[in-house]
Amino acid sequence: MVPPPPGEESQTVILPPGWQSYLSPQGRRYYVNTTTNETTWERPSSFPGIPASPGSHRSSLPPAVNGYHASGTPAHPPETAHMSVRKSTGDSQNLGSSSPSKKQSKENTITINCVTFPHPDTMPEQQLLKPTEWSYCDYFWADKKDPQGNGTVAGFELLLQKQLKGKQMQKEMSEFIRERIKIEEDYAKNLAKLSQNSLASQEEGSLGEAWAQVKKSLADEAEVHLKFSAKLHSEVEKPLMNFRENFKKDMKKCDHHIADLRKQLASRYASVEKARKALTERQRDLEMKTQQLEIKLSNKTEEDIKKARRKSTQAGDDLMRCVDLYNQAQSKWFEEMVTTTLELERLEVERVEMIRQHLCQYTQLRHETDMFNQSTVEPVDQLLRKVDPAKDRELWVREHKTGSIRPVDMEI
DSSP states (O other): OBOOOTTHHHHHOOOOTTEEEEEOTTSOEEEEETTTOOEESSOOOOSTTSOOOOGGGGGGSOOOOTTOOTTOOOOSSOOOOOOOTTOOOOOSSOTTOOOSOHHHHHHHEEEETTEEEEOGGGOTTOOOSSTTTTOHHHHOSSEEEOTTSSSEEEHHHHHHHHHHHHHHHHHHHHHHHHHHHHHHHHHHHHHHHHHTOOTTTTOOHHHHHHHHHHHHHHHHHHHHHHHHHHHHIIIIIHHHHHTTTTHHHHHHHHHHHHHHHHHHHHHHHHHHHHHHHHHHHHHHHHHHHHHHHHHSOOHHHHHHHHHHHHHHHHHHHHHHHHHHHHHHHHHHHHHHHHHHHHHHHHHHHHHHHHHHHHHHHHHHHHHHHHHHHHHHHHHHHHHHHTOOHHHHHHHHHHHHOOOOOOGGGOOO
16 A cells, blocks of 8 residues: 555545545555544545544454454554564455455465465565474475375375374384394294204214304304394384374374364455455445435435445444454464474474484394304304314224234234
C-alpha cells in the first residue's frame, strides 16, 4: 500500500480533517483517519446529507492474517512485515487482505501449506533457526514432487520416511549380526567335534604330547567362540533389535498429529478466503449504493446504505473471526512443525550414535576373541619347541628293546 501522488487527492476531493487517502497495490483507493486509525474503502465526506464512515465500520477493510494485529486494524503509514519460513512473524502478503494483485503476489510471495511466505528471491537474507547445521527444522516446510509418481510428498512425510528407513536399517543390521552369531555357533560346534576326533591319537613321545595339545586347543577355541556368540547376542544383536521397539507406532501417531494440524490449517485458510470474498462483495454493494446516494438523495437509498453498511460490517466481523481462528491454527502448526522436526533430528542422532556404540562393542569383542584364540595356541607352541626326536627315540628304545649286542662280544 502506497500513498497517492502528492496533490492528486486534494485536486479532486476535499477530505474532512484528520482523513488521508492511500492507494493499494491494485490501485484501489482507501481512506485512513490518522487520529482514530479508522480505515474504510468509502470516501468520507463533509457535505451535508452524505454520511462519513462510522467508527463501527473499521472492520470493513480486510484484516491481515500472518502475525497481524489482533484487532485487524493496521497502523499507518503501513510497514512491510516479513515472515521467514521458520517464524510466524507476519508477511506483506496477508490472507485476509484483498489489496495485493495476483501478479505481485506470485512475484513476491509463495504459499506453502496454506501459509504465505516471502519468495526466496526477495528474501536472500532469510533467517534460519540453525543456519550452520542444515537442520530438519529449516528445510522441510514445502511439499516435494514424488519421483515415482505425479503426486507430491509433504516435507514432514519425507522426514518420517527417513526415520522409518533408519529403523529398517537398524533391523537389518540386527539380522546381519544374528547371521554372524550363527556362523560362530556352527564354527564352535565343529571345532568341539573335531577336537574329539581320534585321528593320530597313537602318536608317542614329545610330539604326541604336542599333538594332544593341538586337539585340546580346538576345544578351548570352541569355548571362546561360543562365548563370543553369546556376547554378540546380548550386547549387540538384542539391543539393536529392541531399540525403540514401538518406534513405528509412535511415528504413525506423530504423522497423524501433524497431518491433522495441516488439514485444520487448510480448512481455516479456505474459511478466510471465503469470508474475504464475501466482504469484498458487501463492500462493492455498499460502494455502489453510496455512489447512487451522491447522485440522488432519497430515504430509500439511505435505508439501503444503512442495510449495506450493516452487512459489510458483519462480513468484516466474520472475516476477523476467521482470521483469528486461522492465526491460531497457523501458530499451532508452526510450533508443532518446529518442535517435531527438531525431535526427529534428535532421534536420528540418537539412533546413529546407538548403532555406532554397539558396532564398536562388536569390534571390541572381536579383538578379545582373537586374543583368547591366541592364548589357546600358546601351550601348543611351548610343547612344539620341546619336541626332541633323539630323546623320543631313546625313550622308545628303552621301552621296546628286545636285547643288546656289545662290541666286545663280537668275533671277527
